[in-house]
Amino acid sequence: MEGVVLEERRPETPAEANGSHAVFVLIGKQLKLLREKTGLNQREFGQLAGYGPDLISAIERGVRTPRPEFLRRADKILKADGLFTDVIPEVEEAMAKARTRHPEWYRSYAAMEAEAVELHHYSNHAVQGLLQTEAYARAVFTKRRPFLSEEVIEKRVADRLSRQQVFERVPAPVVSYVLEEVVLDRPIGGPRVHAEQLRRLLHVGTMRNVEIQVMPTRLQEHPNMDGAFNLLVPRGHSQVAYTEIQGFPRLITDREEVRKIADRYGIMRAVALPPLETRALIEKKLETL
Incomplete structure (x- = not known):
């Protein structure tokens, strides 16, 4: 499902959609400049x-929206004297505008995913979007x-990373x-x-709140031959499902469905x-590459 993209109906990157992308690029450049002046690499x-180096890299390149809590920590660590905290209102405004600019069908799903x-x-078919590098x-x-x-x-990539x-x-x-x-075996992008x-x-898979399991190809029976899907439990609401087939998204709220x-x-x-056996299988496949 994550390999399918809606050309006409899928939303643009939130930052691109409301014109705030340039602001995030500038924040990223300032972050990189002060970080390097402090003598810290991205991992340090x-x-x-309290964040991974991949996130730091993405924020510095302007492809991830810096959250207010991140900006507060960055300001304190880099002794930026308010350089990052002063822009928090603008960042929050940009995030709010981005949410209102999504098409209605996606806005409902995106809002539920963000708060689920x-x-x-x-x-x-492919690695699910939230897991993709x-x-x-x-x-x-x-x-x-x-x-x-x-x-x-680039807009699609930035949108996926921001999620x-x-x-x-x-x-x-x-x-x-x-x-x-088969998702683990398909070498999308090359070795x-x-x-x-x-x-x-x-x-x-090492995160305490995440469990990843693999469905072995060798199994002779399968309970679902109808395609990929997402299940979400929004805060304060009943569980919903989401599917996306050949460019046609569907947010399912009917309780029986x-x-x-x-x-x-x-x-x-x-x-x-189980998760531990899944991890061992992934490690084995990685060793053969």
Whole structure:
């Protein structure tokens, strides 16, 4: 499902859509300048701020929206004297405008994903978007037919990366994945990108609130042959499902339909490899690359 992109109906990157992208690029450049002046590399700064080096890199390149809490920590660590905290109101305004500019069908889903207390995903074709590395996402969009322009590709990549901030939320949501084994074997982007993506799965799998399971190809029976889907439990609301087939998105709220999808997902989790065995399988596949 994550390999399918809506050319006409899928939203632009939030920052691009409301004209605030230049602001985030400027914040990123200032962050990089002060970080380097302090003598910290991205990993060292990330450890002090409580974030991974990939996020620091993305913010410095302007492809991830810096959250207010991040800006407060950066201001304190880098002794920026308000340089980053002073722009928090503008950042919050830009984020609010971005949410209102999504098409209605996506706005509902994006809002629920960002605030969901539970997120469950089944992928049978490509690594699900929240798990994708930047290089993997770019490879997916680059090979999409009909071809996308370079500008659109960058917008799509930035949008996908910005959604991954759900992992940094406090309190953290409960997240689970069931991936078909073929997803681990398909070398999208080539050997280097493929290996980086497998390492990303291993990294995310170490998070206390995340469980990743693989559905072995050798299984003779399968409870779901109807395609990929997401299940979300929005804060204060009932569970919903989301599917995206050949460019046609569908947000499912009917309780009986959602129940059927959730039932299939439960059976898949029961027959898939447990998280520890999944990790061992990914490590084995990584060794062969």
